[in-house]
Amino acid sequence: MKKTMYEKIWDSHLVVEVPGQAPLIYVDRHLMHEVTSPQAFEGLRVAKRKVRNPHSILATMDHCVPTKNRHLPIADPIAKKQIETMADNCKSNGLNLYDMKSPNNGVIHVVVPEHGFVHPGMVVVCGDSHTATHGAFGALAFGIGTSEVEHVMATQTLPQQKSKTMLVQIDGELSKYASAKDIALAITGKIGTAGGTGHVIEYAGEAITKLSMEGRMTLCNMAIEAGARAGLVAPDQKTYDYLKGREFTPAGENWDKALAYWQGLVSDEGAQYDTIVTLNADEIEPQVTWGTSPEQVAGVTSVIPAPEDFEDEIKSEACANALNYMGLTANTKITDIAVDLIFIGSCTNGRIEDFRVAAEVTKGTKVAEGVTAIAVPGSYHVKEQAEQEGLDKIFIEAGWEWRDPGCSMCLAMNGDELTVGQRSASTSNRNFEGRQGKGGRTHLVSPAMAAAAAAAGHFVDIRNL
Amino acid sequence: MEPYKKHESIAALMKRSNVDTDQIIPKQFLKRVERTGFGKHLFHDWRFNDDGSDNANFELNKAEFAGAKILVVGDNFGCGSSREHAPWAIADYGFNTIVSTSYADIFYNNCFKNSILPLKVDKQKLHDLMAEVADNAGVRFVVDLENQQLITPAGNGFTFEIDTFRKDNLLQGLDDIGLSLLQSDKIAEYEAKHKQTYPWLWS
Numbered sequence: 116m117k118k119t120m121y122e123k124i125w126d127s128h129l130v131v132e133v134p135g136q137a138p139l140i141y142v143d144r145h146l147m148h149e150v151t152s153p154q155a156f157e158g159l160r161v162a163k164r165k166v167r168n169p170h171s172i173l174a175t176m177d178h179c180v181p182t183k184n185r186h187l188p189i190a191d192p193i194a195k196k197q198i199e200t201m202a203d204n205c206k207s208n209g210l211n212l213y214d215m216k217s218p219n220n221g222v223i224h225v226v227v228p229e230h231g232f233v234h235p236g237m238v239v240v241c242g243d244s245h246t247a248t249h250g251a252f253g254a255l256a257f258g259i260g261t262s263e264v265e266h267v268m269a270t271q272t273l274p275q276q277k278s279k280t281m282l283v284q285i286d287g288e289l290s291k292y293a294s295a296k297d298i299a300l301a302i303t304g305k306i307g308t309a310g311g312t313g314h315v316i317e318y319a320g321e322a323i324t325k326l327s328m329e330g331r332m333t334l335c336n337m338a339i340e341a342g343a344r345a346g347l348v349a350p351d352q353k354t355y356d357y358l359k360g361r362e363f364t365p366a367g368e369n370w371d372k373a374l375a376y377w378q379g380l381v382s383d384e385g386a387q388y389d390t391i392v393t394l395n396a397d398e399i400e401p402q403v404t405w406g407t408s409p410e411q412v413a414g415v416t417s418v419i420p421a422p423e424d425f426e427d428e429i430k431s432e433a434c435a436n437a438l439n440y441m442g443l444t445a446n447t448k449i450t451d452i453a454v455d456l457i458f459i460g461s462c463t464n465g466r467i468e469d470f471r472v473a474a475e476v477t478k479g480t481k482v483a484e485g486v487t488a489i490a491v492p493g494s495y496h497v498k499e500q501a502e503q504e505g506l507d508k509i510f511i512e513a514g515w516e517w518r519d520p521g522c523s524m525c526l527a528m529n530g531d532e533l534t535v536g537q538r539s540a541s542t543s544n545r546n547f548e549g550r551q552g553k554g555g556r557t558h559l560v561s562p563a564m565a566a567a568a569a570a571a572g573h574f575v576d577i578r579n580l
Numbered sequence: 581m582e583p584y585k586k587h588e589s590i591a592a593l594m595k596r597s598n599v600d601t602d603q604i605i606p607k608q609f610l611k612r613v614e615r616t617g618f619g620k621h622l623f624h625d626w627r628f629n630d631d632g633s634d635n636a637n638f639e640l641n642k643a644e645f646a647g648a649k650i651l652v653v654g655d656n657f658g659c660g661s662s663r664e665h666a667p668w669a670i671a672d673y674g675f676n677t678i679v680s681t682s683y684a685d686i687f688y689n690n691c692f693k694n695s696i697l698p699l700k701v702d703k704q705k706l707h708d709l710m711a712e713v714a715d716n717a718g719v720r721f722v723v724d725l726e727n728q729q730l731i732t733p734a735g736n737g738f739t740f741e742i743d744t745f746r747k748d749n750l751l752q753g754l755d756d757i758g759l760s761l762l763q764s765d766k767i768a769e770y771e772a773k774h775k776q777t778y779p780w781l782w783s
Contacts, residue, residue: 131766136745139763141770143781151663153613162757179611193611200613244662244686258662258686262693262756270760272767276743308598309656309682342659344685365780373780408598429597429654528607545660547602549625
């Protein structure tokens with residue numbers, strides 16, 4: 116039988132199927148951060164259970180960590196306790212933790228690929244919905260709840276129901292400055308935030324093959340925003356070149372064995388998918404979200420829709436609510452929306468390529484009057500690389516803040532946040548009400564679009580710069 | 581985990597769709613290291629005014645919904661992050677049943693780990709149930725998991741589908757981990773084979 120990549124990974128990780136129970140799936144890699152793990156460790160302790168395979172775990176601190184004045188103690192006592200709890204839990208269980216002071220520290224989904232910890236064909240979990248990122252390597256990677264974190268620690272397995280498969284085929288060529296982020300937002304706009312529910316998405320086509328590994332990570336990262344727990348891209352030469360020589364990547368004889376295995380993971384010609392969605396990359400403009408859900412998105416040359424533009428009663432009402440929350444008027448041009456704060460960073464767009472393109476747009480500009488712009492590298496390695504290339508100077512000379520790594524304003528747990536009514540252009544992944552601070556208004560965009568908005572003080576079509 | 585028992589309870593109504601986990605439990609409450617005490621923060625940003633007083637316009641603050649265990653809500657409930665703090669807050673507030681057309685996958689799984697029954701109904705049925713709650717303040721529904729029945733005074737009840745494994749776990753309050761550990765031999769067998777086939781994962 117012809118199989119999709121998802122089915123191949125599923126079949127090779129099936130431990131046992133007990134009649135009347137959900138199939139038990141083996142987990143190769145378990146990623147951790149400080150927010151969703153403490154209660155799982157507590158559960159293990161109470162039940163007197165041990166971590167079955169400590170080597171399968173890589174942990175970092177990212178959600179609550181300050182992005183400036185890192186040498187000072189964390190001011191928020193509850194955040195401080197969470198950070199300390201993470202350190203204690205990792206130490207007592209013998210886990211590899213890149214703590215706040217480690218040169219390897221950063222956002223979990225940025226750090227993990229840097230060290231070659233995820234390979235094609237693996238099953239990867241983390242108490243974090245953006246685990247989908249690692250599908251860029253052809254790994255089945257998905258977010259889980261804290262009870263499941265505990266389950267994986269204790270058993271190295273998870274009871275799982277098999278997902279449906281969705282092929283998102285994107286042919287054609289992206290225009291200059293349209294990016295993986297714009298593809299991800301365009302897909303969410305097309306199928307909605309529940310469009311991928313119950314599915315694992317496989318992204319394929321000319322436009323996907325041409326994406327860099329960083330671009331593929333951005334794309335898969337946002338599979339969850341389209342409702343899919345996981346996104347996959349078939350591994351190819353770019354994947355192997357990226358992985359080769361990294362800390363946890365196999366070497367020598369094992370490299371050859373691994374490579375042969377990875378090459379066999381690609382979906383069989385003629386394999387069947389439950390759902391197929393197609394987009395043409397030529398038609399994907401730089402995207403800007405205008406509402407409070409990632410599906411409320413439009414191309415930069417559009418105007419903000421009106422509630423009556425939606426036939427569906429619920430979508431129409433959601434549009435009215437979103438415009439009210441966002442303080443926007445229907446039919447306003449996207450390029451007429453003025454912004455107060457720019458954030459470049461997060462597990463979606465906090466990688467070196469993101470800062471390169473943003474710096475290219477920023478070079479020789481100044482941050483517009485009244486606008487605050489912050490650049491938060493996804494990891495210390497990204498920061499170091501950017502500084503070696505002189506990108507930090509470009510941002511600083513333009514009036515940007517150049518910070519230490521962390522999740523920062525993506526979810527605003529660490530004190531970096533919008534105030535009531537403040538409007539951001541953000542390279543993160545969610546524009547939910549209050550996501551970046553109570554009453555804050557978020558517009559999701561690509562790094563190039565964010566950088567251009569910083570200089571102009573409003574959105575601009577970067578293709579015209 | 582608490583076993584899920586047959587009960588009759590007030591049904592509360594939230595006519596909102598795509599309610600995300602950031603709304604269910606905003607991020608400022610995710611710093612705690614305990615599983616308990618999240619109920620008082622459920623829907624915080626909608627539920628409370630800036631001065632901390634109750635927002636009288638928020639659905640769940642209506643007197644008729646006090647003590648409700650059943651939440652009737654619009655499509656795609658629980659989308660967004662994987663935070664289990666969302667079902668922890670829902671359960672701690674007092675809900676043990678949600679009725680909607682659809683849920684985000686991770687949230688749906690998380691419910692079953694916390695004695696919450698997330699029921700799926702079609703659009704028409706949800707519409708009828710919403711109308712019944714809206715027109716009958718304080719209406720009480722019966723949820724009978726064993727017989728897979730939801731019963732309402734106006735006859736909008738229905739038989740619901742649920743995975744038998746999940747149903748049994750809810751009814752008995754079973755710990756999933758204990759169940760998986762019964763397969764320890766199979767897991768060890770798998771690992772031995774896995775090590776041989778994929779040696780690079782273990783070196």
